[in-house]
Amino acid sequence: MATSAVRSAPASQVAKGEPRIRVRGLGKRYGTLEVFRNIDFDVGEREIVAIVGPSGCGKTTLLRCIDGLLPHDAGEIRVGDERVTEPIAGVAMVFQHFGLFPWKTVFENVAYGLRMAGAPKSEIERRVPEFIKLVGLSGFESAFPYQMSGGMQQRCGLARALAVEPNVLLMDEPFAAVDAQTREILQFELLHIWEQRPTAMIFVTHSIEEAVLLGHRVIVLKGRPSSIHETITIDLPNPRTRDTLREPRFAELREQVWGTLMREAREAEFHLER
Amino acid sequence: MAEQALNTAVGPAQKTQTASGALSGAFMPRVITGFAILLTWELVVRAFAPAYVAKPTTVILAIPKVITEPAFLQALGSSLAAVAEGLAITIVIGTVLGLLMGRSTTFDRIFRVHINFFNAMPMIVVLPLFSLWFGYSSAARIATIIFAAIFAITMNVADGARSVPREYLEVSRSFRSGRLRMLTDIVLPASMPYLLAGFRLAAGRALIGAVVAEFFLSVGGIGYYILYNSRSYHHNEAFVGVLLLAAFGVSFELTVNWATRRFMPWYRRDEKTT
Numbered sequence: 428m429a430t431s432a433v434r435s436a437p438a439s440q441v442a443k444g445e446p447r448i449r450v451r452g453l454g455k456r457y458g459t460l461e462v463f464r465n466i467d468f469d470v471g472e473r474e475i476v477a478i479v480g481p482s483g484c485g486k487t488t489l490l491r492c493i494d495g496l497l498p499h500d501a502g503e504i505r506v507g508d509e510r511v512t513e514p515i516a517g518v519a520m521v522f523q524h525f526g527l528f529p530w531k532t533v534f535e536n537v538a539y540g541l542r543m544a545g546a547p548k549s550e551i552e553r554r555v556p557e558f559i560k561l562v563g564l565s566g567f568e569s570a571f572p573y574q575m576s577g578g579m580q581q582r583c584g585l586a587r588a589l590a591v592e593p594n595v596l597l598m599d600e601p602f603a604a605v606d607a608q609t610r611e612i613l614q615f616e617l618l619h620i621w622e623q624r625p626t627a628m629i630f631v632t633h634s635i636e637e638a639v640l641l642g643h644r645v646i647v648l649k650g651r652p653s654s655i656h657e658t659i660t661i662d663l664p665n666p667r668t669r670d671t672l673r674e675p676r677f678a679e680l681r682e683q684v685w686g687t688l689m690r691e692a693r694e695a696e697f698h699l700e701r
Numbered sequence: 702m703a704e705q706a707l708n709t710a711v712g713p714a715q716k717t718q719t720a721s722g723a724l725s726g727a728f729m730p731r732v733i734t735g736f737a738i739l740l741t742w743e744l745v746v747r748a749f750a751p752a753y754v755a756k757p758t759t760v761i762l763a764i765p766k767v768i769t770e771p772a773f774l775q776a777l778g779s780s781l782a783a784v785a786e787g788l789a790i791t792i793v794i795g796t797v798l799g800l801l802m803g804r805s806t807t808f809d810r811i812f813r814v815h816i817n818f819f820n821a822m823p824m825i826v827v828l829p830l831f832s833l834w835f836g837y838s839s840a841a842r843i844a845t846i847i848f849a850a851i852f853a854i855t856m857n858v859a860d861g862a863r864s865v866p867r868e869y870l871e872v873s874r875s876f877r878s879g880r881l882r883m884l885t886d887i888v889l890p891a892s893m894p895y896l897l898a899g900f901r902l903a904a905g906r907a908l909i910g911a912v913v914a915e916f917f918l919s920v921g922g923i924g925y926y927i928l929y930n931s932r933s934y935h936h937n938e939a940f941v942g943v944l945l946l947a948a949f950g951v952s953f954e955l956t957v958n959w960a961t962r963r964f965m966p967w968y969r970r971d972e973k974t975t
Binding site: 520 | 868869871872873874875876877878882887890891893965966967
């Protein structure tokens, strides 16, 4: 595992805090198919870790294990002091296909997590509008998901996750199903929201650009079964803005991640040809 | 951000014309066909049948007399009350059984074969048995209604519960829902379209069950009214009863359609969101 902290500009020294998530020697198999093995990494209390890898490398499976939705076969996951074997409090997930309930309004969808956590009615009525506002959906409280665009639906999904005030956010390719412009808007809004309410965040994506823009570190998964190939520290100044995209350093890092991934892809192809 | 959201919002008032669509279009051909059927009936009866055989003109003339007749109103009330009662019991038991079968393989294994067995049985063959158990009474009629209707609901709800999108269940688990709450909060509403389809089927069968039970068990009701009047050569009166049953079936269908649009506006529109 090569950690390449190329430059240590003061701006890149994020106050990550203590590790919130600790993943040690994690392995997962589906029957005879081993998905990944020996996964080790930490995520700080106020740190965004992006995970990239070729399709089918098990990024989403890894995230589901960390959420406790899937059992793992080796190693352990700790969130705070708790060992994860099933979904635990304080961890919330944003789903690739939004996972909104079509029979619930925006309000009820956002309230869902709070209701499951047993929050009293008064608290729900106070907090839900607050989070609807935070993601820019004010005025759409009584709209149904089918009445909204993909971008708005994912705002709703984000509000639902944020409403339980988690200290860990798990993002499963959350912007993969929205169009390119909306995706860019949502990326910066997510950063903006994160600045206001920093949490430990794991952001799974197949977009290298997105990983470099959002992540304080980028983990590259590779191989079959996959494992961590490289962890790249993204020493870009924070907070990241649209200007970040124009920095030479951004392009450099993007190329570095790209190179790592492509080398892997080419090797895989080479392997197939033989 | 809010403006952008507004621009991409889709109005809820679309697609309302589909409901009336079934009634519009090819209007004149339909009316003409209807008249042709009635005219043929009228002419054939006039030419070849004795005077007491019902024909459209005499049936129409009998309507005012029949629908103000206390015996008829009582019969109608009795039948409809029995159908309503039977359906209410059916929905509760059928839905619970269906949900359990759909979400638990154990329950499914235990019940499926028996339900298929009973479902394959023509409802008429159980009537002698029911008359022994419950006597020639309205209890036997209720039992027949339930027997006729329940499997349509159970099988449909079980199918619905089995095909709840996996993502909904994952979201629910991720937010730490208990098993029972998942059943009531997620599986039941997600199965609503199936429940409604089953309910339509069940309502038709319940009506048949009521009439058949009245025929065979001589329980007072609309079925018995029709039987009694045809046997005493009051064919026109009997026919008014038949028409009313048909009208009841049609108005039930319309009510269910209306209620679906009114209370489940999301139904059949959620497809385009993913």
